[in-house]
Amino acid sequence: MANETSMRERMINVAVELIAEGGEASVRVSKIAEVVGVKEPSIYHHFKNRTELVTAAYVEWYWQCLRTDVPVDSMMLMVENQNDYERALRKSMEWSYRPERHKDRAIRASVLGAAQTNPELAAAINEINRKFLNGLADSLRLAQGKGWARTDLDPMAAAYWLHGQINGRVVAEMDPGAIDLDAWDAISFEVVFTLLRPRP
Known part of the structure; x- marks a missing residue:
């Protein structure tokens, strides 16, 4: 379970980095899969679609600033x-x-x-x-x-x-x-x- 949570967090953190560098349009599921070292379908084990992943990344990004x-x-x-x-x-x-x-x-x-x-x-x-x-x-x-x-x-x-x-x-x-x-x-x-x- 800890590994599952850690993988989800890694995916979110990569998405945050991509948004920071190139905006929301730069968040590509294939790129995130490549960076975290999984196959693309594995992303959808943690997020039902790209929109959910992007939303999670925005929330984390916002929370990081407030912290x-x-x-x-x-x-x-x-x-x-x-x-x-x-x-x-x-x-x-x-x-x-x-x-x-x-x-x-x-x-x-x-x-x-x-x-x-x-x-x-x-x-x-x-x-x-x-x-x-x-x-x-x-x-x-x-x-x-x-x-x-x-x-x-x-x-x-x-x-x-x-x-x-x-x-x-x-x-x-x-x-x-x-x-x-x-x-x-x-x-x-x-x-x-x-x-x-x-x-x-």
Whole structure:
């Protein structure tokens, strides 16, 4: 059973590499079989068709990107006041905006685009997003309870908005030199903290 799982994972990982290099169209069952060292029909022992394999690869690709994000629950363990909360949130955003994270944001955009016409992929990505963003929403609920964030914001809606705002940076990253990314970040911080801070 372990070997079966390992072979399936290898097939998915090869598909991820192919998508990363040449897009979804580059995923050929014959190529994956060749790389993992099996006959082509063996692929269909693990996946009912190519679409299922591609979907599994997109899900894994998306999940790999999220796994490298700063864990919000761990971040909140170090927070004792509003300044700590804002500092921790800013550091999390700064981590997301680092140059080496640009590729991860582009991957997310690719997967989200593919999910628009793939209901199975959309369902899987929605589940991943819910799990990930529940943690962010919980951190906002905690901040609201402590008086560090305004209480009239819906925590889950705010978590989805913040996730979308951060991922939206990919538009600027696609066009290097078009804008000053430091200026984009400054606007992002200003908008996020203006939105979250308690009203006087």
